[in-house]
Amino acid sequence: MEQHVFAPWLNPDEKPLIQFKGVTKRFGDFTAIDNQTLDIYAKEFFALLGPSGCGKTTMMRILAGFEQPTEGQILIGGKDMRAIPPNERPVNMMFQSYALFPHLTVWENIAFGLKREGIPKDQLNARVEEMLRLTRLAKFAKRKPHQISGGQRQRVALARSLAKAPKLLLLDEPLGALDKKLRQETQFELMDIQEKTGTTFVIVTHDQEEAMTVASRVAVMDEGRIIQVATPADIYEAPSSVYVADFIGDVNIIQGTALKAGDGYDIAWAEGRAPLHSKREGDGFSPTNGASVALAIRPEKVSISAEQPSGVTNAVKGRIIDIAYLGNLSTYHVELEGGQMIKAQTANTRRLSRRSYTWEDEVWVSWTDTAAVLLEG
Amino acid sequence: MRRMSWFNATSLTLGFVFLYLPMLILVIFSFNASKLVTIWAGFSTKWYGELMRNEAFLDAAWVTAKVAVASSTLATVLGTMAALVLVRAGRFPGRTLFSGMIYAPLVMPEVITGLSLLLLFIGIGLDRGVLTIVLAHTTFSMCYVSVVVSSRLVTFDDSLEEAALDLGCSRLEAFLLVTLPIIAPAVISGWLLAFTLSLDDLVIASFTAGPSATTLPIKVFSAVRLGVSPEINALSTIMITIVAVGVITASLVSKRAAVKRRNEEQAAGRA
Ligand SMILES: Nc1ncnc2c1ncn2[C@@H]1O[C@H](COP(=O)(O)OP(=O)(O)OP(=O)(O)O)[C@@H](O)[C@H]1O
Ligand SMILES: [Mg+2]
Numbered sequence: 001m002e003q004h005v006f007a008p009w010l011n012p013d014e015k016p017l018i019q020f021k022g023v024t025k026r027f028g029d030f031t032a033i034d035n036q037t038l039d040i041y042a043k044e045f046f047a048l049l050g051p052s053g054c055g056k057t058t059m060m061r062i063l064a065g066f067e068q069p070t071e072g073q074i075l076i077g078g079k080d081m082r083a084i085p086p087n088e089r090p091v092n093m094m095f096q097s098y099a100l101f102p103h104l105t106v107w108e109n110i111a112f113g114l115k116r117e118g119i120p121k122d123q124l125n126a127r128v129e130e131m132l133r134l135t136r137l138a139k140f141a142k143r144k145p146h147q148i149s150g151g152q153r154q155r156v157a158l159a160r161s162l163a164k165a166p167k168l169l170l171l172d173e174p175l176g177a178l179d180k181k182l183r184q185e186t187q188f189e190l191m192d193i194q195e196k197t198g199t200t201f202v203i204v205t206h207d208q209e210e211a212m213t214v215a216s217r218v219a220v221m222d223e224g225r226i227i228q229v230a231t232p233a234d235i236y237e238a239p240s241s242v243y244v245a246d247f248i249g250d251v252n253i254i255q256g257t258a259l260k261a262g263d264g265y266d267i268a269w270a271e272g273r274a275p276l277h278s279k280r281e282g283d284g285f286s287p288t289n290g291a292s293v294a295l296a297i298r299p300e301k302v303s304i305s306a307e308q309p310s311g312v313t314n315a316v317k318g319r320i321i322d323i324a325y326l327g328n329l330s331t332y333h334v335e336l337e338g339g340q341m342i343k344a345q346t347a348n349t350r351r352l353s354r355r356s357y358t359w360e361d362e363v364w365v366s367w368t369d370t371a372a373v374l375l376e377g
Numbered sequence: 378m379r380r381m382s383w384f385n386a387t388s389l390t391l392g393f394v395f396l397y398l399p400m401l402i403l404v405i406f407s408f409n410a411s412k413l414v415t416i417w418a419g420f421s422t423k424w425y426g427e428l429m430r431n432e433a434f435l436d437a438a439w440v441t442a443k444v445a446v447a448s449s450t451l452a453t454v455l456g457t458m459a460a461l462v463l464v465r466a467g468r469f470p471g472r473t474l475f476s477g478m479i480y481a482p483l484v485m486p487e488v489i490t491g492l493s494l495l496l497l498f499i500g501i502g503l504d505r506g507v508l509t510i511v512l513a514h515t516t517f518s519m520c521y522v523s524v525v526v527s528s529r530l531v532t533f534d535d536s537l538e539e540a541a542l543d544l545g546c547s548r549l550e551a552f553l554l555v556t557l558p559i560i561a562p563a564v565i566s567g568w569l570l571a572f573t574l575s576l577d578d579l580v581i582a583s584f585t586a587g588p589s590a591t592t593l594p595i596k597v598f599s600a601v602r603l604g605v606s607p608e609i610n611a612l613s614t615i616m617i618t619i620v621a622v623g624v625i626t627a628s629l630v631s632k633r634a635a636v637k638r639r640n641e642e643q644a645a646g647r648a
Contacts (some may be wrong), residue, residue, distance in 0.1 A: 064539075064543060067540075085542070086542040086546045087542050087546055093540075095536050097534065101540070101559075102537075112541070113544030116544060116550070117545060146640065160544070164545070356440050
């Protein structure tokens with residue numbers, strides 16, 4: 001059987017469900033969203049990621065219809081949304097604050113949107129019961145929001161926004177208040193719901209791990225701009241800029257100047273030291289000779305050894321400054337000659353294995369010529 | 378609990394005596410059997426009986442009740458609408474001016490409010506009667522309603538109304554189904570406040586009342602000028618009771634709502 005890969009963004013015939021076309025949003029003279037164009041496809045689980053204040057919530061609010069773009073156009077299902085008020089959009093939003101109605105019970109909260117549609121009573125009851133079952137809230141149906149726990153409240157908010165079976169569901173930091181275990185459970189619940197219902201999800205999160213777990217694609221934002229849109233794996237393995245590389249996961253950055261050499265580049269990074277070699281450039285980046293560049297290397301791609309390794313393109317000598325023991329992993333902070341710091345991560349496979357390296361040890365760090373990505377510096 | 382020092386106890390007693398002794402005397406003498414106001418001649422409720430047979434007072438009482446209900450209801454609607462605009466509309470040209478103007482009647486001398494309303498009614502040729510008193514009372518009591526309701530709206534979470542819109546409500550439905558039930562305690566205490574204000578207003582009513590309609594306070598005031606009768610004492614006692622019940626209910630309603638809200642917020646905060 002042929003493995004079906006879900007990647008509608010690669011298919012030129014596919015019509016996006018959501019289109020941002022040159023959208024700008026200003027509050028007074030402050031630009032919250034700066035001329036952004038973005039397509040999101042049906043059945044995607046799309047994650048917006050970025051530091052606080054970069055405009056994630058604003059993007060959601062524009063989609064839901066609570067804010068109008070100052071310039072540009074929003075299309076949902078090919079239809080211009082400018083004149084469509086929030087109550088007529090095929091969109092439901094789960095608010096970061098949950099925004100549960102305090103004067104209504106859990107049951108009434110979930111039924112609220114369905115009642116507005118005026119569907120028959122028995123269908124309404126059946127749908128609410130289904131939502132209660134799905135979110136495991138049946139026991140709390142008669143309680144008011146202030147009589148249930150935070151995690152239960154979050155599930156009520158989710159059930160309420162899911163009840164109308166919207167084409168598009170917007171989740172603004174939906175799991176922010178939950179502990180790690182409940183958060184992971186709910187992530188899987190969300191993915192499950194998404195698989196069952198075929199709803200398109202757009203999720204805002206502060207938590208990059210969450211974005212990596214649930215998303216079909218991730219958009220990394222900064223100051224009102226989308227810096228990169230790609231699958232979680234591509235974002236991690238092939239970041240398009242130092243900003244993205246640094247934002248997602250841990251990374252070593254080495255600054256230098258590039259010189260074309262063979263099938264890649266030599267990067268001069270420190271006075272009187274052998275240049276580093278790399279064969280991978282970031283998306284669409286081809287540095288001219290002498291251009292200043294940044295080499296981005298993930299710590300787990302850096303090996304550490306006592307002797308100079310043979311047959312590896314890049315090997316530099318240094319001294320261990322610090323060791324962070326993280327249970328299953330250890331991170332070594334190595335200071336190279338000349339002051340550059342490099343983090344190298346190794347898996348602790350053997351329990352209580354005697355540490356082969358300790359503080360102040362002289363070691364070699366090394367990586368292959370495809371381990372590092374060459375980015376604009 | 379810490380015991381009060383004698384100084385505090387004395388101050389408290391003096392304060393309350395100063396506030397309530399006159400009223401207490403009035404209430405006591407309303408049960409006086411004698412016609413002479415200042416001489417105690419035994420307990421009797423006959424003046425309450427007399428009062429019930431006094432057509433003029435009963436008429437005035439009926440007018441007062443009608444005016445109070447109508448004006449406080451109207452003031453509640455208008456005051457709530459004004460509060461919504463002031464709290465919600467954000468910045469718009471003239472906002473400061475508008476909010477200043479809403480609250481100005483709170484500090485305006487009543488004589489001036491009354492006089493200007495009188496001039497207005499004469500100017501547009503409106504005969505003075507129940508309608509003019511209702512309009513006049515609405516004018517000044519809606520400011521009080523607006524103060525009470527906007528102080529509640531300031532802490533109202535706008536995302537609740539957005540959530541209602543998101544789930545398919547029109548703006549009006551969102552207000553009626555979500556916002557109004559949540560701010561109801563403030564609206565109710567605004568109504569009660571307006572009601573009691575209307576009930577005991579003398580100055581503005583005397584400017585805007587006409588020969589066809591007199592309110593109770595006006596009636597009492599003019600009757601007293603011909604000498605205090607025990608009947609007036611009885612009437613005043615009844616009014617004190619009504620106003621006291623109104624004020625106490627209003628404060629209980631808003632206090633209970635505040636406590637409930639705090640509990641809910643704490644519950645939310647714990648999550
Ligand atoms: N109504 C508003 N008026 C003025 N500025 C606003 C308004 N709403 C948002 N902003 C500004 O727009 C920027 C983006 O805000 P937004 O809420 O989208 O950030 P965010 O990415 O969701 O941040 P966070 O992760 O902290 O929630 C912020 O700098 C914010 O101060
Ligand atoms: Mg936000």
